Amino acid sequence: MSLLKxxxxxxxxxxxxxITFTMVLFNYTLRDPSAxxxxxxxxxxxxxxxxxxxSCRRCVAETEDDPWFAxxxxxxxxxxxxxxxxxxxxxxxxxWQWLQAERQPAxxxxxxxxxxxxxxxxxxxxxxxxxxxxxxxxxxxxGNLKDSHYGPxxxxxxxxxxxxxxxxxxxxxxxxxxxxHHLMYPESAVDLGNSTCLILIPFKTLDLEWLxxxxxxxTIKYTYLPVTANIKANKDKVMVYNPSFxxxxxxxxxxxxxxxxxxxxxxxxxxxxxxxxxxxxGFGADxxxxxxxxxxxxxxxxxxxxxxxxxxxxxxxxxxLLADKHKIKLFKGS
Numbered sequence: 001m002s003l004l005k006x007x008x009x010x011x012x013x014x015x016x017x018x019i020t021f022t023m024v025l026f027n028y029t030l031r032d033p034s035a036x037x038x039x040x041x042x043x044x045x046x047x048x049x050x051x052x053x054x055s056c057r058r059c060v061a062e063t064e065d066d067p068w069f070a071x072x073x074x075x076x077x078x079x080x081x082x083x084x085x086x087x088x089x090x091x092x093x094x095x096w097q098w099l100q101a102e103r104q105p106a107x108x109x110x111x112x113x114x115x116x117x118x119x120x121x122x123x124x125x126x127x128x129x130x131x132x133x134x135x136x137x138x139x140x141x142x143g144n145l146k147d148s149h150y151g152p153x154x155x156x157x158x159x160x161x162x163x164x165x166x167x168x169x170x171x172x173x174x175x176x177x178x179x180x181h182h183l184m185y186p187e188s189a190v191d192l193g194n195s196t197c198l199i200l201i202p203f204k205t206l207d208l209e210w211l212x213x214x215x216x217x218x219t220i221k222y223t224y225l226p227v228t229a230n231i232k233a234n235k236d237k238v239m240v241y242n243p244s245f246x247x248x249x250x251x252x253x254x255x256x257x258x259x260x261x262x263x264x265x266x267x268x269x270x271x272x273x274x275x276x277x278x279x280x281x282g283f284g285a286d287x288x289x290x291x292x293x294x295x296x297x298x299x300x301x302x303x304x305x306x307x308x309x310x311x312x313x314x315x316x317x318x319x320x321l322l323a324d325k326h327k328i329k330l331f332k333g334s
Contacts, residue, residue: 054276056133080124081242096243105205119238125274136275140282144333145294151176164188191232258311278328
């Protein structure tokens with residue numbers, strides 16, 4: 001190829017690249033420059049030059065800006081139990097067994113060994129890094145979700161965390177339809193889809209035995225109340241809330257208020273320790289001051305603020321403080 005032809009070829013190639021780039025940029029600009037061009041430019045800069053423990057605009061795990069949070073936030077406690085992380089101190093074991101006072105508990109070590117023959121023995125969620133931005137929605141059960149239209153916002157998160165017997169069918173516009181993680185205890189157990197992670201909150205060794213039974217033989221039908229004998233769940237996505245983390249939440253975040261934390265507060269603490277950005281829905285009373293579940297018609301019939309075991313006011317105050325400190329975003333609904 002002659003020198004003249006080579007120069008023409010290079011010029012045409014450069015012109016083609018310029019025209020293509022201009023058309024792409026113009027197309028994005030017509031739509032919404034802030035939502036496209038600048039969004040990806042900022043995302044690229046955050047990835048190349050990470051500014052903190054994650055790549056989100058604001059990271060939960062950032063402790064340098066808040067002494068109160070730094071004093072409490074301890075990532076050495078893992079929310080999910082593994083065989084390696086199942087060893088409990090004497091103090092933790094006594095406290096945990098005291099919660100629902102088993103008279104003759106089975107051997108904890110033997111039960112755990114049997115449990116991890118059925119469910120995965122993994123160190124879950126030990127993957128925090130500067131280039132990760134894991135967004136999470138923690139969906140409580142408050143009546144303030146009614147007519148909130150939060151469904152699309154909730155479903156847009158990477159993780160959608162629900163709890164106990166909360167339904168989604170028929171309430172999708174307010175609470176969303178996705179569930180990636182569902183926290184429950186034996187007495188609140190429900191069937192789950194194949195893609196949802198079951199996280200059991202155990203209050204005693206019998207609860208671990210129930211989980212083994214519920215995934216296999218179905219022989220345990222009673223704890224201190226009648227319980228579901230078998231549950232539908234993907235065994236590869238079953239986890240157990242770590243009793244050591246349970247006690248850490250109670251001692252450090254609630255400072256001993258109440259007998260033990262509520263499922264909602266345990267779900268919130270789970271999210272704060274495994275997510276980078278946390279949005280919280282369905283916590284607290286509705287705008288009339290009523291405390292009830294969003295699926296209940298009777299505002300008083302399902303009141304859950306004063307249960308005798310949880311300090312709802314203290315839990316909500318801590319939740320609101322986390323929001324004030326921009327560690328979470330709290331959506332208060334209708």
